[in-house]
Amino acid sequence: MGSTGGAKPEALTIPEILEKCKDRWVAIEVTERDGNSQPVKGRVVEQEVDRYTLAEKTAKYGEVCIFYAGELQFRLLL
Amino acid sequence: MIPPTAAVETPFAKYPTVFSVLRGRNGAAREYPALIIPTSDYCVLPKVDAFNLGYPEAASVDERTPLPNTLTFASFNAYGRGTLIKIERVDIGSISVENVEFVAFDIFQTAGYDVVLGRSLLRHMRLELDFAAGRLRMEKVTAPR
Numbered sequence: 001m002g003s004t005g006g007a008k009p010e011a012l013t014i015p016e017i018l019e020k021c022k023d024r025w026v027a028i029e030v031t032e033r034d035g036n037s038q039p040v041k042g043r044v045v046e047q048e049v050d051r052y053t054l055a056e057k058t059a060k061y062g063e064v065c066i067f068y069a070g071e072l073q074f075r076l077l078l
Numbered sequence: 079m080i081p082p083t084a085a086v087e088t089p090f091a092k093y094p095t096v097f098s099v100l101r102g103r104n105g106a107a108r109e110y111p112a113l114i115i116p117t118s119d120y121c122v123l124p125k126v127d128a129f130n131l132g133y134p135e136a137a138s139v140d141e142r143t144p145l146p147n148t149l150t151f152a153s154f155n156a157y158g159r160g161t162l163i164k165i166e167r168v169d170i171g172s173i174s175v176e177n178v179e180f181v182a183f184d185i186f187q188t189a190g191y192d193v194v195l196g197r198s199l200l201r202h203m204r205l206e207l208d209f210a211a212g213r214l215r216m217e218k219v220t221a222p223r
Contacts, residue, residue: 036088037097063109
């Protein structure tokens with residue numbers, strides 16, 4: 001788990017990333033955006049079950065997009 | 079009505095979220111699908127990300143000798159403490175806001191979201207949340223409250 005290796009990973013759509021990295025926190029390099037600058041495609045550069053391990057691994061990146069790729073286990077009460 | 083200077087309109091699924099880029103004082107940037115919570119006085123980001131954006135003082139809160147910029151807050155179930163920092167710039171599409179106050183605080187990972195956009199940013203916006211249609215619209219206004 002973690003780094004995707006030496007070769008540059010292929011760019012995937014956000015739904016593809018959600019499917020491929022299910023239930024993990026992912027860091028992507030955004031490769032395509034929509035008219036509102038919202039990410040639509042990206043390369044997964046790191047993925048981890050633990051959010052804080054991911055943050056440590058992404059410290060070396062100048063710019064990266066981070067999100068959880070999974071269904072929430074619980075209802076939100078925020 | 080104050081005319082907007084920039085606007086973003088985007089769909090959302092269950093919760094109102096929008097991808098937001100936070101640029102720190104070390105020049106690094108982090109982007110997140112940030113949860114919009116208008117009743118939160120401040121925006122929130124994880125402590126470790128605050129550290130990575132150039133705010134090492136946010137990495138830990140010392141209970142005995144808190145920093146002057148330590149914020150005590152009330153949430154729905156407890157009091158909490160976090161370090162108040164100013165993110166150099168927040169970009170949401172064509173909208174840019176500089177020097178936005180964020181509290182470095184760790185929301186439980188199981189929430190699935192750990193970055194919140196609260197009033198410290200939203201006071202610069204006119205915000206429409208259409209839950210029936212699953213769309214949100216943000217407009218930056220020239221004179222924040």
